Amino acid sequence: MIKTSNLSYAYENGQEFTFPDIDLDPGDHLLVIGPSGVGKTTLLYLMAGLLAPLDGTISIAGTDLHSLALNTLNKFRGEHIGLIFQQYHFIKSLNVSDNLRLRQSFPKSANDKKRRLELAERLGLADHLHKKVTALSQGQQQRLSIALGLIHRPKIVFADEPTSNLDDLNCVKVIELLKEEAEICKSSLLIITHDMRVMSHFQNQVVL
């Protein structure tokens, strides 16, 4: 499902990174761990096609990501990849429900209310659907970010520190939800973390 080969990246200031090869089958889970600043988020952005590699290749479901034209790449990402960002990407003028509905409508038009309610229920957001996103607590915003990454049932889920703002109870809930969703959708799951609470739940780990 995901295969990287000889990946490297350089920021404009000349800071360079080389990454170990990753080979993840459909339904597999992988944790990418390592100290702050080692390039974990950079690797995730490369695999999601948000950054272009200096060298090397990334293949997702047999498609060479960086051979795609920008429009096709955006459509491919929207359809197949679920991104759970460390920094939230919400439309601040919309409420929780409308943020989820907007994500459902891209790239294909879909308005699956049942799915929104089910996911909101499982993430403890059901009572907050009509709140502005700016009125949510940090933990609620993180759970909304997770819901936005999963709402369209992507084949691959990339999650960057999905539990960092969560208490122990919600941390376990989120890990279980990510695993359950991955199981139901046969999705591959790649999580970046340095949260010790997450590490014990996944055997397959790569250290950067």
Ligand SMILES: Nc1ncnc2c1ncn2[C@@H]1O[C@H](COP(=O)(O)OP(=O)(O)OP(=O)(O)O)[C@@H](O)[C@H]1O
């Ligand atoms: N847009 C950018 N321009 C220049 N340097 C950057 C940029 N983004 C990140 N970096 C630098 O690249 C390095 C790797 O950043 P990255 O966010 O990938 O690390 P990380 O392992 O995910 O860190 P953390 O665990 O703290 O989130 C850091 O030194 C960071 O300052």
